[in-house]
Each structure stands twice: as structure tokens, then as C-alpha cells.
Amino acid sequence: MSDLPYLPAVREQYNAYPYPPRDPADERIRLRHAISGDLLIINHHCFGGAKDFRKGFRALVAGGGTGDTAIFLAEQLRNCDSTVVYLDMSTTTRQVAEARAEVRGLTNITWITASIMELPTLGVGKFDYIECCGVLHHLESPEAGLEALKSVLKDDGAIFLMLYGKYGRQAVYDMQALRGTYLPAEMDMAEKVRTTRKLLASLPKTNNFIRDLAGWQSEIGTDGLGDAGLYDLLLHSQDRCFDVPGLYTLAKSARLNLLSFVFEAHAYDPLNHISDPSLREYLVTLDLPQRQALAEQFVGTMRRHDFFLTRQPSRGATLRDDTLALRSYGTLFANAPKLAADMVPGRVIYYPHGPVKLQIIATPITKEIYAHMDGKTPLRVLKQRIRRAVPDATPAAINEEIARVYEQLHPRGLLYLVRAGDYGAKVPDVSRLL
Numbered sequence: 001m002s003d004l005p006y007l008p009a010v011r012e013q014y015n016a017y018p019y020p021p022r023d024p025a026d027e028r029i030r031l032r033h034a035i036s037g038d039l040l041i042i043n044h045h046c047f048g049g050a051k052d053f054r055k056g057f058r059a060l061v062a063g064g065g066t067g068d069t070a071i072f073l074a075e076q077l078r079n080c081d082s083t084v085v086y087l088d089m090s091t092t093t094r095q096v097a098e099a100r101a102e103v104r105g106l107t108n109i110t111w112i113t114a115s116i117m118e119l120p121t122l123g124v125g126k127f128d129y130i131e132c133c134g135v136l137h138h139l140e141s142p143e144a145g146l147e148a149l150k151s152v153l154k155d156d157g158a159i160f161l162m163l164y165g166k167y168g169r170q171a172v173y174d175m176q177a178l179r180g181t182y183l184p185a186e187m188d189m190a191e192k193v194r195t196t197r198k199l200l201a202s203l204p205k206t207n208n209f210i211r212d213l214a215g216w217q218s219e220i221g222t223d224g225l226g227d228a229g230l231y232d233l234l235l236h237s238q239d240r241c242f243d244v245p246g247l248y249t250l251a252k253s254a255r256l257n258l259l260s261f262v263f264e265a266h267a268y269d270p271l272n273h274i275s276d277p278s279l280r281e282y283l284v285t286l287d288l289p290q291r292q293a294l295a296e297q298f299v300g301t302m303r304r305h306d307f308f309l310t311r312q313p314s315r316g317a318t319l320r321d322d323t324l325a326l327r328s329y330g331t332l333f334a335n336a337p338k339l340a341a342d343m344v345p346g347r348v349i350y351y352p353h354g355p356v357k358l359q360i361i362a363t364p365i366t367k368e369i370y371a372h373m374d375g376k377t378p379l380r381v382l383k384q385r386i387r388r389a390v391p392d393a394t395p396a397a398i399n400e401e402i403a404r405v406y407e408q409l410h411p412r413g414l415l416y417l418v419r420a421g422d423y424g425a426k427v428p429d430v431s432r433l434l
Contacts, residue, residue, distance in 0.1 A: 009237040010138055014065075014090035016189050017228035022066040024099035035263055035306060035413075036131045036160045037061070037069035039076050040329060043424050044416040045260050045308050046129070046158035049317030049324045053424045057082040060127040062116045062149060063135030064088045067097025073131075074106045085124060087112045117144065120151040128154055133162040136250075137240045146254045158259070159309040163250075166243040167296060168303035171208040172216075173241065175234050192235050193227045244268075244293040247305055256309040260316055261292070263306035266411035270295040317417035319379065319399075319406060325420035326382070326406070327375035332414040340370035353412060360408075364390040365401040378420040 022032075035041060037059075043051045051057075057077070061070040064086040074084045086109050088094050094113055101109055114122060116135060130149050136142040142163075149159055182199060183192055200220075203210050217223075220230040242250065251258045261268050270283050270291050283291060296302055308315075317324055328336040331353065339349060343362040350357040360366070368386045377385075379402070386398050409415035418424065 007138075007140060007238055011089050013189065013231060013236065014088075015092040017231050018066050018090065018093040018096050019228045019232050020066055020068070020225050021228045022068075022096055022100060024096065024103050027071070027100050027103040031075060032068050032072065034069040034072040034133075036133050036162065037072040037076075039073070039424060040327065040416050040418065041262060041413075042129060042158070042160075043418055044317045045262065046310060046315050048315060048321065049417040050419045051424050052422065053077060053082055054080040055082075057129070058085070058125065058127045058154075059083065059129045059131065060085045060087065060124070060152065062087050062119070062130055062132040064094070064097055065134075066093055067100050069131050069133060070097060070109055071100055071104065071106065074101065074109050075104065077108060078106065080108070082108065083110065084108055085110045085112060085127070087114055087116065087119075089113065089115045117148050119148045124152060126154045126157070127152055128157045130157065130159045132159065134164075136161060137164050137242070138236065138238045140238070142240065142250060143253045146250060146256070150254050150256065153311075155311060157310070158315065159256070160262075160306070161309060162304055162306050163247065164239070164241040165296070165302040165304050166241040166246070167299075168301045169241055171212055172233060173239075175209040176236075176239065179234055189231065189235075193230055196230060196234055242305060244289065244296045244305070247307065248289050251309055254309075256311060257313045258289075259308040259310050259314075261305065261307045262413075263304070264302075264412070267299050267302065268292045268295045269411070270298055273298045319403060319417070321417070322380040322383075323378050323420060324417040325375050325377050325379065326369070326373045327416050327418050327423075328373035328409075328414060329416055330412075330414050332373070332409065336370050336373040340367050343367040343370065353414070358408065358412075363401065365393055365398060366405060369402060369405050373415065375418050375423060376421045381420075 039053050043049050043053070054077070057080070059073055059082070061073065061084065064070045065088060067086070070084055070086040077084065086094070086097060088097070091113055094111060098111060112122065112124070116132065117139070130153055132145075132149055136145045139145040153159060179196060179199075183195055187195065200210070200213070205211065209216070216233065219225050219233050225232075248258055266272050271280055273295060274280055274283065283294070286294070335351075339351070339360070343349065343366065345362055345364050345367070347362050349360040349362060351360055365386055368389050369382070372382050372385065382402075383395070383398050386393060406415060
């Protein structure tokens with residue numbers, strides 16, 4: 001390993017190509033959503049839905065890049081007794097993030113230029129929450145990087161990691177291998193970018209990467225992340241991918257538990273991909289890591305893994321806690337009450353969500369559930385209101401219906417559980433999220 005706390009080529013890359021490229025002026029017109037910095041999501045998965053982030057909460061964004069997560073966290077925590085610490089080894093990248101915060105008038109971010117490998121010696125204290133998105137897979141030792149993060153984690157704290165997926169990025173690694181044999185090592189970065197673009201324009205349509213080129217345009221296209229995205233995707237000097245078993249092995253190396261997947265969590269359940277009854281009967285006999293590993297291979301297109309780690313094996317909110325309330329989110333944030341108003345028992349509503357349409361079976365109970373996804377109505381109160389609205393509904397039927405709605409919407413990021421009436425921070429304006 002290098003004697004430096006970072007790989008010089010990696011630091012050079014991000015000084016030359018801050019990633020992701022951002023224009024600070026855009027902060028005047030929009031707020032970029034960061035799953036890894038969304039306190040509603042964090043609260044649900046890591047703090048049982050009951051965390052009050054306004055009182056002494058400390059968050060570290062380790063490898064903060066141009067600031068998406070730090071900005072989003074700081075915006076939610078504006079005027080709170082909370083701390084957001086941004087850390088990145090690239091001075092150029094940090095300048096972009098600071099400029100964005102200045103445009104927003106955010107003064108609740110502490111800025112540090114350093115590598116995450118230096119965390120144990122920086123004297124920054126302990127954190128309730130650590131976000132490290134797209135960093136560990138660029139280290140010589142992701143295991144050492146995770147240990148460095150854990151060294152500044154409170155005992156009851158949580159870590160968010162985003163790591164590259166093995167199967168969904170196979171075409172990328174094929175291109176990286178081609179680049180390694182095609183591009184002279186002595187080329188400067190700008191020339192590597194130009195030559196790679198020429199190569200992409202010349203490759204036959206049978207090439208694995210070219211076959212899916214449209215799917216990568218948001219990363220490498222001039223109307224996407226441009227040259228910074230192309231360099232990060234195809235020219236990075238240190239890039240490692242993980243499959244699901246590799247994630248569990250990484251977590252185990254630091255004596256941490258993989259708490260839950262976040263982004264498109266429903267995709268990690270093989271039962272969502274297999275309809276044959278005999279196969280489904282077999283799948284339910286497997287333990288959770290085995291099922292998740294199979295689901296990743298079934299899907300084959302997972303390009304990234306977003307997940308939480310904690311010292312404890314279970315920390316998430318559950319329907320068993322009837323002091324919590326349902327809170328719709330994403331596209332359902334404003335649409336849940338509208339859907340409730342339009343529901344006619346016995347009819348089916350098809351709700352668009354990404355490339356699929358969710359089938360919502362309207363019942364008198366479901367109508368009440370959708371009408372109360374407000375984050376204010378405790379589950380125990382919701383059940384009382386359902387019994388008044390649907391007198392013949394049994395407690396078992398009500399519980400079953402709530403569970404069915406929750407299990408359909410939560411893994412897709414459309415429904416969470418929070419302490420009733422108290423989000424724990426400022427609710428982001430979903431209408432302005434990009």
C-alpha cells in the first residue's frame with residue numbers, strides 16, 4: 001500500500017475533474033435530492049423512525065465530492081443544533097461544494113480537506129451518522145477505509161455506503177480492460193478523455209458497452225456528467241466492484257451488520273422476480289443474504305449497492321411500533337391523498353412508478369390507509385379510524401391490509417415510518433427536488 005493516506009492518481013483526477021460536475025448557480029433554482037442524506041429515510045432505517053435530528057445530531061460526509069449530500073443534509077438541518085462535517089481530499093472539489101453552500105446561505109457545514117484514511121487522527125469526534133458514497137471502492141483497501149469510518153462512529157450510530165455492483169457494471173469493466181491495453185500510460189488526462197471518446201465512436205455495435213451505450217449517456221454524455229463522468233466511469237485508476245456476498249464480507253471485516261438496502265430495495269427480493277410456485281417455495285427456505293445474492297444475479301443490472309451498516313443487527317422502524325405514522329414519499333408524497341379520494345372499493349388503480357405500474361387494489365381499508373399517509377397519524381389511531389369507517393373490519397384484517405400496503409410501497413421508496421407528528425428535522429420540499 002502507498003505511504004500516503006490516498007492514491008495520488010485519484011486525488012489528481014478529482015482535482016482536475018470535480019465529480020459530479022455541479023454549477024453552484026443552480027442552487028438558486030433547485031435542490032438536488034440525495035438518498036444518502038435524506039433524514040426521513042435515515043430515520044426509518046437507522047433510528048426506528050424516532051430520531052430528533054435537531055438536537056445535537058452530528059453527521060459526517062466522508063468523501064463529499066461536489067457536495068450533493070452535504071448540501072441536502074445542511075438544508076434539512078438549517079437553524080438546528082446539529083453539525084454537518086464535509087471531508088474530501090480534493091481542494092478543487094471542495095471549492096465547488098463550498099460555493100454551492102454559499103449560494104444557499106448555509107453556515108452549518110464544517111469543511112475539512114483530508115482523506116478518510118486520516119479520520120482516526122483528525123480529532124473530529126464521534127458521529128451519529130456517516131455517509132460515504134462512492135469512495136471505498138476507490139481505495140487500495142476498502143476494508144481499511146471502513147475501519148477508519150468506524151473509528152469515528154458512535155456506538156449507536158449508522159453508516160451509509162454506496163459501492164459499485166459487480167453484474168450491472170460488467171460492460172464497464174470490459175471497457176476499462178480495453179482502455180488499459182489501448183491507451184498509452186503516459187497520456188495526460190485530457191488526452192485520455194479525447195482518445196476514449198474517439199474509441200467509443202469507432203467501436204462496433206456488437207461491443208458490450210456500446211450495446212448499452214444509451215444507458216450510460218447520463219454518465220458520459222455532454223448533456224450528462226461529461227468528461228468528469230467519462231473519466232470516473234472508464235478511466236479511473238482504482239475501481240473495485242462488489243456482489244452481495246462481498247458486501248456482507250466487507251461488513252463482517254469491520255464487525256458491522258448490513259442493516260438494509262435502500263435504493264430499489266425491492267429488487268433484492270428474488271420473490272419479486274420469480275413467479276413459478278415451486279421455485280418460490282425453494283427461495284423462501286434460504287436465508288436473507290442468500291436470497292439477496294440470488295436476486296442480484298437474477299436482475300443482472302444492479303450498477304450500485306446503497307445500504308446502511310450499524311453495530312446492532314436491527315435498528316429499523318417496524319409496523320409493530322404503533323406510535324409511528326405512515327409517511328408517503330417520492331412521487332406518492334402529494335399523490336397519496338388524491339389516490340384515496342379517487343378510490344372506489346373493488347376497482348384496481350395502476351400507479352406509475354419508474355418502468356412499471358403498481359397495482360393498487362382498492363378496498364375500504366386501503367382507502368383509509370392512503371388518506372392517512374401524513375406522518376401525523378399514529379398507527380394505533382389509524383386503526384381506530386379504520387374501525388369507525390369500516391365497522392365490519394376485524395383487527396386481523398386491518399393489520400393485514402396495512403402490512404400489504406407497506407410491503408408494496410416501502411421497498412420502492414414510497415412509504416416510510418416516522419414518529420407521529422415529528423419528522424425530526426425540516427421536511428424537504430419534494431416539489432423542488434431534482
